[in-house]
Amino acid sequence: MAIGATENTLGSHITETLRNAIVCGEIKPGTKLSEPKLAKEYSISRGPLREAIRRLESMKLVKYVPRGGVRVTTLELPQVIEIYHIREALEGKAAALAARNITDEGVDKLKHLLDLAQKHMATSGGAYLQADVDIDFHYQVIQSSGNQMLIHTLCEELYYLIRMYRYQAALQPSRSHNAFKEHQHLVLALEQRDEELAELIMRKHIVRARENIEKQLKS
Template sequence: MATPEHSLEDTLGSHITTTLRNAIVCGDIKPGTKLSEPKLAREYHISRGPLREAIRRLESMKLVKYVPREGARVITLDLPQVIEIYHIREALESKAAALAAHNISEDGLNKLKHLLALAEQHMATSGGAYIQADVDIDFHYQVIQSSGNQMLIHLLCEELYYLIRMYRYQSSLQPNRSHNALIEHQQLIMALEQRDEQLAEMIMRKHIVRARQNIEQQILKS
């Protein structure tokens, strides 16, 4: 049975993990930054025990990397790494979409429609600029959650989800790709409503492939 002290440390560890994770993803803590335990302990008014646990959790999320003789540093994502992530997404998220077509609830469908409406509203008011990172990522997150497959949910939402968000905050895509992505999201919702597993899988796969190809074009231009 956990002691009150251990329970408090677990709560503090979870809180500081969330705080640091969001700061890293949004760029408030820059890529390559060394996570100084004394500095962070002072800044967040927390003891070193929960802080070390938080850093270990961030390592498991692949947001922080331990460098020998230097300590923990925030990862720096480069485009080849992002391409690797998108190859993994292509395989796993397409399967998640197929499972979602079978398992998604009416509430899940309504959440997707709401997220799509938010994206459409944002694009209408921004002249076609890229869909807000939170809205677009949460659309995929909702599809994955609706798959009902706990292993897929863990792999995508716990391990890749924050890396993808980190990349999206650091980059912007061209408006024409945003318009195409919006159409593909609409098509996916239709496939989910029709409970068409093969169609949902195909649409999600093509959606992610096109996004990856867009990133590859960036690499060629750089």
């Protein structure tokens, strides 16, 4: 294997490793990423490591702080609310396009995700399976839109920030139940290929999620 190809493979691997550690909270918000320490910990050279950090920066999971080095992003309430406003508009459109373009197999996949979520809720006191199923449900809807610009913006630029927030703030059981029902309604709209209804359901779903965040934080 060529040296360049090897470095790209190592860069992708370390990007995924660091990304998951940041999203899951193993590397805490605000933590400074030390290149020497990370290079030693993961037995990797500086080249692939720096490429991984650049990729993490493009995902907005880390940022350069003047005289503070590279630090893990700390999500503040105003930023979270901004993300949800963006999601409301863009995911609403993605849902409408998904109703037009989704395949029968795509609908079946969403139903399967809901089945997994329902089983998890039944054994976890009503908690939605946030880390994988909830966000992946939205991910699959967005992918089904067929619009590459929407897919890039939502699934690459915002996806991991949303997952990061979900790990930090689990839904209350009451909101989990409502979110699950809203997902069910969306699948029905997609199955019926009703673009207008799918967009309306998705927008209201995200508005309610944002309002729930604001309510929890105020209390």
